[in-house]
Amino acid sequence: MITLPSFDEMYQALLDKNSQYEGVFVVGVKTTGIFCRPTCSARKPKAENVEFFSHTKEALTNGYRACKVCRPMKEYQSAPEWLVPLLKEVEAEPERKWKDYELTQMGFSPSRIRRYFNKTHGITFQAYLRMSRINGAFLKIKEGQTVTQSAFEQGYDSLSGFSETFKNLTGFSPGKQGQIVTINRIHTPLGPMMIGVTDEGLCLLEFTDRKMLETQLDVLKKRMKSELVTGKHPIIDQTEKQLEEYFEGKRKEFSIPLVVPGTEFQQRVWDALNKIPYGVTRSYKQQADVVGDVKAVRAVARANGENRISIIIPCHRIIGSDGSIVGYGGGVHRKQWLLKHEFENQ
Known part of the structure; x- marks a missing residue:
């Protein structure tokens, strides 16, 4: 795990636009929802409005979009020449969903782009686009909430x-x-x-x-x-x-009211998930049997994947028939952690 310098040191580096900190951190600005390089020329935010990350992936995961002034998604010095045209296209159309065949038609190799983004930013190109769209939508919704709030307050x-x-x-x-x-x-x-x-x-x-x-x-x-x-x-x-x-290992059951609109079959699958005890696992086949159709293993797996309430509706407790830990939308590493956490705190 990368250890960052102190907050005060990084904030001073940001104020000074200190190039020695390029590659050490990126900074998220809470008031604008964007993240920047240490040397960004944009107006500097107040200390209480920033948070620092060791990597661009962390900033994206925490809801920030790349700054258009300092372009932190480029490699810290410059992006390779072959990639620059695509980065310009992405910057011009941030909401666009780029398909592999479209990239190929433009003369780019999707696998080469994927390797570059994985190596430089720790995520695939498609994951970057997806998180950027989500973060952009979240920011727009947030701006809309301000309008709603003012409507109530102003009368x-x-x-x-x-x-x-x-x-x-x-x-x-x-x-x-x-x-x-x-x-x-x-x-x-x-x-x-x-x-x-x-x-x-x-x-x-x-x-x-x-x-x-x-x-x-x-x-x-x-x-x-x-x-x-x-x-x-x-x-x-x-x-x-x-x-x-x-x-913290202090709670094994949740008491939060749930709203889970879905098909009748999905409702049955999600209800069955909710009845799996803490620290217990079932196979997809066992879950299909509980739902009432032992042949519906694939349908059960699909409904599990369509669960919109992670952890609380515990789809992480479903494993392969051979005991393998597979098929979790939040990532296998998280499923492994959750199961280990529950086994250790039974």
């Missing part, structure tokens, strides 16, 4: 005035259709997680670097006829507290 002369503002922000009228899902990020020993709640309960808990997170957010919005707004909520606080107790 309106008529209900119709507020309703029009609300509809422009969320896409539907208040009280008529849909609902708001309050989302935020929480930190855990296994990395940052995105959490989503309604007044009825928890509906999303995913690691921010999960490949399916974008899809899960879209599915959630459609199934719940909802829009996403960042903010604070008592259920977020409750979940964060119970997760902290879980990771």
Whole structure:
């Protein structure tokens, strides 16, 4: 694990634009949601508005987007000449989903790009694009929450005035259709997680670097006829507290109300997952038997993968028939950690 210099030392290096710290850290600016190199020429933020990371991957995972001024996603000196045209295209269209065949048509080798990003930034090119899109969307939602908050605080002369503002922000009228899902990020020993709640309960808990997170957010919005707004909520606080107790080995069961819209089959699979005791594992085949169809192993595995509430709905307790630890959206390393943690704290 890389040990960073002290906060004061890094902050002074940032103020001084000290090039000796290039490659030592990148800095995330909480107020803008971007991360920068130590030598960035942009206006320097206050100390209370920054956090430092040893690697670009950490900044991305914690919800930041690359600065367009200092371009921290380039290698600390300069990107290789062959990659520059693509980086310019990505910068011009940050929301675009680049497919391998599109890269090939442009004359790039997807495998070469993948190797470069893995070596330089510790993530694949597609993972970088995905996290950038998610972080950008999160920032936009956060900006929207500010608008919503100001609507409540400033007040309106008529209900119709507020309703029009609300509809422009969320896409539907208040009280008529849909609902708001309050989302935020929480930190855990296994990395940052995105959490989503309604007044009825928890509906999303995913690691921010999960490949399916974008899809899960879209599915959630459609199934719940909802829009996403960042903010604070008592259920977020409750979940964060119970997760902290879980990771400390002090909690084996959660008492958080859940909101899990899905098909009838998915509901059965998720309900069966919730009944697996702490520290106990089942195979996909055993889980299919519990659900009521021993032949539905693949369908059960698929439903497990579509679970939107990690840890609390414990899909990490499902293993291969031979005891192998496979098939976890948050990453096999996290599944191994969770199972070891539960076995040791039974």
